Amino acid sequence: MPPEESTNVSSAPSAAHARRRRLSGLIRKEFIQILRDPSSIAIAFLLPVVLLLIFGYGVSLDAEHVPVAVVVEEPSADTASLVSGFQGSRYFEPMMLRDVESAEKALMSRQVLAIIHLRANFSRQFRQPNGAPVQVIVNGTDSNTGRLVLGYVQGVWRNWLERQAIARGQALVMPLEVQQRVWFNSRLSSRDFLVPGLIAIIMTLIGALLTALVMAREWERGTMEALMVTPVTMSEVLVGKLVPYFILGLGGMALSVVMGIWLFGVPLRGSVWLLLIGASLFLLAALGMGLLISTITKNQFVAGQVAIITTFLPAFILSGFIFDIASMPPIVQGITHLLPARYFVALLQTLFLAGNVWSVILPNALALAAFAAFFLGASRRKLRKRLE
């Protein structure tokens, strides 16, 4: 039976060929759908631009020109010299007042963040061996800024003491000569530290937003059932959903990195290829998470709600983007391990600011790969050719 033999021989390549055709058909269909409702393109390209601009300019932990009330009850030459220290500092915007009551009112309404209070007997006590006390009150509501302001006040005070000592012809010697060296970010610019983390947060949003609704949409509109009667396998459906959004996501990532480097001047000290690999792994994990949400809920409304609640806030607060993970309680630190964003933030901060440090990159990249495998595997398992 020669004809049967010939079909047997040709069936292997034709099956592969058919699979390729089915897959490319699915991918084309997805791209057409993307073009029809441009919100996906907006998510991939508009969202990173808008968010990076707002974030990059808006998020800063460097306080300058802090408004302070300087209360001098009895002005004299001594008080004037100390006060000039505050007026000359770029950290302060002093507001001169004569009585404490109005300063306290300003502190209450947050017009000023601190009060520097020189009492009436300042000049007299100044000449005595114990020295004169200067009262400093900060508004502690914003504890982080409060602590910064206290540090700045001490800086002004120490500079003033030094100048006084020099004016008297003696050097002010401190027993400890502390030399501080801050590696990777010597100016302690918060932007250099925040921008890599921001890219991770933005990619978290993009990944989930792109795919959270796509499977649910097919179920809701009944097109999933139409797909089921075709020869496509569920793995092909999954890959067909993954590829277009992966390409979009990588485009968004490239845009963010370019903006970070050119617009915000963040150094990229590591290798671009490692960045690409890390970003691809993370994107697979983030898209996989979106697909899993979508596959499990089978309902766009619920999928949208789940995406809102599980992506942004956890990534914002628990990823180490702004709050240090090491100072969280152990249980919460454990929870942070469940977030792909955590690994991506660490990876990006190191790749941008420190370089190719394998001891940081390798474990984080492996964790991202594990997450990608888990989410995609779970989506595949949950995706069955079966009607309820």
Next chain:
Amino acid sequence: MWQRIHALTIKEFLALLKDKRSRMVVFIPPIIQLLVFGYAATFDLNRIPFAVYDEDRSLTSRDLIARFAGSPNFHRVASISNDSEVNPLIDSKRALMVLHIGRRFSRQLLEAGAGPVQIIVDGRNSNTAAILLGYANTIFAAFNTDWQRQAGEATPSVRLETRAWFNPNLVSRWFIVPGIVGLLTLVVTTLVTALSVAREREQGTFDQLLVTPLRPVELLIGKALPGFIIGFAEATVIILIATLWFGVPLRGGLLTLYVGLFCFLLSTVGMGLMISSLSVTQQQGLLGAFLFLVPSIILSGFATPIANMPYWVQKLTLLNPMSYFLVILRGVFLQGTPFHLLINQFWPMAVIGVVNLTLASLLFRHRLY
């Protein structure tokens, strides 16, 4: 009229809560997130891992090291004896700081009155680094004062007496937890409202609503009420947890707080419904929700102060309801700010809310698709 609104509200609640998973999403995660975030979101550092590189090995150098090791903020993870060990420790993040005391430290301190000490800090997280330097400088300053006193040197002519009002220990949890109240209320109301009209449009049931005798105002109230009621309920639970569980003081009046909450809900429900009625598909609604949520939170002063932002971004925050609500929350919780000092925070939110609700109800009928 009230009968129709009543019926619509019941229908909205059913649409929202009939699905068990949707019910779960609206109620459970916010409470869990409050607990987790309340502990996670802190700028206070404890047990900073640091390494000691002591070449001097004298009594004085040990005294200095002991001050670090004894502080609750620092935790010694390694002792090294070689320059080449510094790099790997910092690079791999095993230590955030290396305290390096040179060979001639104690001799120079005794002979010249000044001994050199070096600290090397990982600056990848600039905020952590800045806080760490603050802690380290406090320890150095205490060492200096003690040394000068022992050596009988003169004390400085002016000394600082520092105090912090409203939050005497500068605990960052007191600052962050009231912020989380606003954060979660915002997320929950967006969750409830942002997809509600978009879903009906996508499914075609919105057209059916438009041909019923419901007037646009009634439609608006019916759509807005679930967001309000759920927002009020969850905010109340969250405020209770903030005060009873996290022990954040609530010094101001509850009435002030709830007037603020009402204005805030008015603005966020308005925003959510506006986004929703602007979108034709739920995908667009979700995109709109994020485009609203993320900037609202980043530019609210929740984690980074508005005063640090550039001028034009500060102007932008005037449009952000969250930035007003955070001032109210922190004012009422920590400062006990009275009602009349917060009026300038109430009215902008109310205006934003009314404008958005009006726009939403106009869009109900006039959005073409």
